Amino acid sequence: MTKFEESSVLLNADLGEGATSDSELFKLVDLANIACGGHAGDEHSMRLCCELALEQGVSVGPHPSYPDREGFGRRRPDGPVHNLYGELMRQVDSFLEIAALSNCPVTHLKAHGQLYNDxxxxxxxxxxxxxxxxxYGNLKLLVLANSPLEIQALNAGVNILREGFPDRAYWGDGALVERSMPGAVxxxxxxxxxxxxxxxxxxxxxSLDGEWLAFTVDTLCLHGDNPQALANARAVRAMVPRAGNPER
Known part of the structure; x- marks a missing residue:
């Protein structure tokens, strides 16, 4: 068995955002990050995602964002940061309530879009x-691999999954290239x-600026809103053998 075949890296996708490929993506991923009203999603989409997750044995987690449905959570709002915490709790609570009614276990948490990058x-x-x-009981937090947040979380005793983005370009400092830049996606x-x-x-x-980056990842993200999401997921799934999800 090769080193690569022994890989235990999990695949995750941001789902419940209105894309048409969600049901097929649930068959390919290990973790699903479910939009919970900040940038996309509503009660119906959250319930449907929980049903699909249970059918496919996929672990789920809330995917809160800046309150920015018009901009799909990709714009940082004005105002003090402390006002944001209550909004994020509202989003997470709405998902947890639906997940509980669906008897769907919740294992992790991932910020969306600009909030994630910030x-x-x-x-x-x-x-x-x-x-x-x-x-929320030390839900595993998905963090950008090799970022300051990874160290911050480890120092705080927060359980994390270090995340990489196969469908995104990086800068040499490990940050994701802004989507407004050519070649970012x-x-x-x-x-x-x-x-x-x-x-x-x-x-x-x-990296896009010519540096070489290497980091350790626990999970790889495939954006569900990418027009090539399903083709990308199938290609990556073929490259990354399913190792089983310990959270299931």
Whole structure:
């Protein structure tokens, strides 16, 4: 058995965001991050995602965001950060209520969009996400691998899953390239799968500004809103053998 075949990296996807490929993606991933009203999602979509997760044995977690449905959670709002905590709790609570009614176990938590990117490097927003995770029983928090938030979480005793993004380009400092930049999103499924394989093995990948990055990941994200989401997921699943999900 090769080193790669022994990989235990899990696949996750951001789902419940209105994409048409959700039902097929549930068959391919180990973890699903479910939109809970901040950038997308409503009671119906959350309930449907819980039903699909139970059918496929997929672990679920809330996917809260800045309250920005018009901008799909990709714009940072004005105002003090402390006002955001109550909004995030409202989103998470709405998902947890539906998950409980569906008898769907909740295992993790992942911020969406701009909140995810901001929290990875802003210690104040990072602390807010750590506080949220601990408030809900220390749900495993998905964090950008090799980011300041990874260290912040470990120091705070928060359970984490270090995350890589096969379908996104990186800067040399480990940050994701802004979506407004050309080349920020990878659309070729072979390229996405190749980057996934490198990440799973801890091998270096090339950043958009010419640096080489290598980091350890526990999970790889496939964006459900990408037009190539299903093709990407199938290609990555072929590259990343299913190792079984200990949270199931």
């Amino acid at each position: 929290a990875a490097f802003d210690p104040v927003l990072g602390e807010l996400m750590l506080k949220l995770s601990l408030h 990878l659309h070729d499924s072979f390229q996405v799968a190749s980057q996934a394989k490198a990440m799973a093995l801890g091998e270096p990948i090339s």
